[in-house]
Amino acid sequence: MPTRGSTNIAEMAEARALPAGRNLLFLREEELRLAQDLLFFGYRDFTAGADEILATLDMGRAHHRVLHFVGRRPGITVGELLGILGITKQSLGRVLQPLMSDGYVVQAPGESDRRQRRLTLTEKGMALERRLFERQRETVMRAYREAGPAAVEGFRRVMRGLMGEDAQASLARLEGPEPEGNRR
Amino acid sequence: MPTRGSTNIAEMAEARALPAGRNLLFLREEELRLAQDLLFFGYRDFTAGADEILATLDMGRAHHRVLHFVGRRPGITVGELLGILGITKQSLGRVLQPLMSDGYVVQAPGESDRRQRRLTLTEKGMALERRLFERQRETVMRAYREAGPAAVEGFRRVMRGLMGEDAQASLARLEGPEPEGNRR
DNA sequence: CCATTTGGACAGCAGTATTGACGCATTCGC
DNA sequence: GCGAATGCGTCAATACTGCTGTCCAAATGG
Numbered sequence: 535m536p537t538r539g540s541t542n543i544a545e546m547a548e549a550r551a552l553p554a555g556r557n558l559l560f561l562r563e564e565e566l567r568l569a570q571d572l573l574f575f576g577y578r579d580f581t582a583g584a585d586e587i588l589a590t591l592d593m594g595r596a597h598h599r600v601l602h603f604v605g606r607r608p609g610i611t612v613g614e615l616l617g618i619l620g621i622t623k624q625s626l627g628r629v630l631q632p633l634m635s636d637g638y639v640v641q642a643p644g645e646s647d648r649r650q651r652r653l654t655l656t657e658k659g660m661a662l663e664r665r666l667f668e669r670q671r672e673t674v675m676r677a678y679r680e681a682g683p684a685a686v687e688g689f690r691r692v693m694r695g696l697m698g699e700d701a702q703a704s705l706a707r708l709e710g711p712e713p714e715g716n717r718r
Numbered sequence: 719m720p721t722r723g724s725t726n727i728a729e730m731a732e733a734r735a736l737p738a739g740r741n742l743l744f745l746r747e748e749e750l751r752l753a754q755d756l757l758f759f760g761y762r763d764f765t766a767g768a769d770e771i772l773a774t775l776d777m778g779r780a781h782h783r784v785l786h787f788v789g790r791r792p793g794i795t796v797g798e799l800l801g802i803l804g805i806t807k808q809s810l811g812r813v814l815q816p817l818m819s820d821g822y823v824v825q826a827p828g829e830s831d832r833r834q835r836r837l838t839l840t841e842k843g844m845a846l847e848r849r850l851f852e853r854q855r856e857t858v859m860r861a862y863r864e865a866g867p868a869a870v871e872g873f874r875r876v877m878r879g880l881m882g883e884d885a886q887a888s889l890a891r892l893e894g895p896e897p898e899g900n901r902r
Numbered sequence: 903c904c905a906t907t908t909g910g911a912c913a914g915c916a917g918t919a920t921t922g923a924c925g926c927a928t929t930c931g932c
Numbered sequence: 933g934c935g936a937a938t939g940c941g942t943c944a945a946t947a948c949t950g951c952t953g954t955c956c957a958a959a960t961g962g
Contacts, residue, residue, distance in 0.1 A: 565862075566851065566854065566855050566858055566859075567786075567790060568874070568893070569858045569862075570786060570854065571790075571889055571892060571893075572873075572874060572877035572878065572889075573760075573761060573764055573877065574783065575877075575880075575881045575885035575886075575888065575889055576757075576876075576877035576878070576880040576881055576885075577757060577761045577880075578804065578885070579880055579881045579882045579885050580757055580880045582882070592947090593948090594947085594948050594949070595948085595949085596948075596949060596950085599758065602751075602754060606751060606755075611908080611909090612908075612909060612910090613907090613908065613909080620762065621949085621950065621951090622950075622951065622952085623908095623909070623910080624910095624911085624912095624950090624951080624952085624953095625949065625950050625951075627909090627910070627911075628948090628949080628950090629948095629949085631910095631911095644908095647907090647908080647959070647960075648958080648959065648960095649907070649908045649909065649957095649958060649959045649960075650908065650909080650959095651908085651909065651910090667750065670750065670754065671750050673880060674750055674753045674880070675750075676879060677876050677877075677878075677879025677880045678749075678753075678876065678879070679879075680875070680879045681872065681875035681876045681878075681879050682872075682875070684868070684872055685871070685872030685873075685875040685876055686872065686876060687869070687872060688865065688866075688868055688869030688870065688871060688872020688873050688875075688876075689756075689869075689872050689873045689875075689876035689877070690752070690756060691864070691865035691866070691869040691872075691873075692760075692861050692862065692865045692869055692870060692872075692873035693756035693757065693759075693760035693861075693873070694756065694760070694861075694865075695860060695861025695862070695863075695864045695865050696759075696760040696761075696763055696764045696857060696858070696861045697759045697760055697763045698763045698766070701759035701760075701762070701763050702759075704759065705755055705756075705759055708755060709752070709755075776916095776917095777917095778916090778917050778918070779917085779918080780917075780918060780919085795939080795940095796939070796940060796941095797938090797939060797940080805918085805919065805920090806919075806920065806921080807939095807940070807941075807942095808919085808920080808921085808941090808942080808943095809918065809919050809920075811940090811941065811942075812917090812918080812919090813917095813918085815941090828939095831928080831929070831938090831939080832927085832928065832929090833927065833928045833929070833938065833939045833940070834928095834939065834940085835939080835940065835941095
């Protein structure tokens with residue numbers, strides 16, 4: 535039973551014996567381990583700043599996500615938001631209700647379909663979203679500046695590739711043009 | 719009260735009026751919004767595959783992280799692990815205890831300092847870690863292949879930049895050489 | 903008119919993380 | 933050698949986010 539450094543994972547020893555050249559068809563052991571580490575640390579620290587602000591308001595990341603996506607798509611319906619976030623109606627309800635009763639978000643019936651509740655940030659909601667946004671801007675701006683424009687483009691390409699089809703579709707919709715007269 | 723596309727965030731209209739050229743000193747509004755979206759969707763989908771496997775074993779991401787870092791640093795002490803994960807002793811205890819009692823991880827007193835509990839994966843632990851690893855390899859490999867080697871390098875640079883100092887130090891230690899005879 | 907869609911609401915459960923306090927064994931420093 | 937510091941485990945209470953399941957109301961659309 536191994537208890538020390540070089541364990542008996544055969545593949546690991548094998549992978550380490552390979553030359554340093556990149557072989558993207560067979561992702562080397564160390565390359566993936568590094569990707570795992572980078573994503574863990576990077577995502578954690580990316581969210582850390584906003585989390586601090588949110589904690590003072592008795593909110594969490596889920597609240598931020600709602601503020602973010604409602605801010606990005608004013609007039610979004612509950613159903614669309616659920617699709618983007620990938621959570622259940624009940625989970626959304628628990629963060630959306632407080633956001634509305636605290637005056638960060640307002641809802642209005644859809645014009646063509648009055649079952650819908652179109653969500654919009656209030657002035658208060660925009661102010662908070664902007665505060666969180668500015669906090670994260672510092673983090674991302676520093677990373678982008680240090681890495682350079684070419685690296686930024688590469689970062690975007692890889693992150694897109696990590697997404698599943700659903701997320702890529704959601705992102706395309708977010709980036710895309712505003713739907714006609716907000717009628718979804 | 720705005721309910722439609724162009725809200726009254728003055729900066730947004732201003733930013734959108736700028737030419738497309740990158741200005742890294744002043745990160746344009748849309749660039750950061752995109753970064754936020756990419757990180758949210760990308761990280762979520764990156765972890766989704768492993769999460770499925772973990773759910774069948776009544777485990778969560780926290781268990782995976784322990785398996786990952788103990789696998790990366792066999793003989794790591796509890797304190798070092800706490801430093802890397804950035805969580806409290808209590809939180810770690812709740813996932814580490816089950817992992818030990820289920821035979822995924824074993825602990826042994828340190829040789830030079832017997833207060834320490836050095837953690838190591840068992841065969842069973844290595845097998846599970848590998849299974850989770852292989853699942854994520856598919857996701858990352860696809861993203862890397864589609865993006866290309868240059869993009870991968872850029873991705874790494876940006877992710878490193880997102881990390882705070884502590885995380886960068888932790889990562890350097892993980893990537894760095896095995897400490898002498900495992901004596902920390 | 904009725905099935906479907908959209909959304910709200912209630913109850914209960916699980917996983918992850920927190921703070922604070924206490925206890926024990928071991929090691930370090932003077 | 934002895935007190936202080938370190939490494940670790942544990943108890944209790946709490947918060948946030950997600951899940952499942954059930955039920956209900958309003959509006960839409962054949």
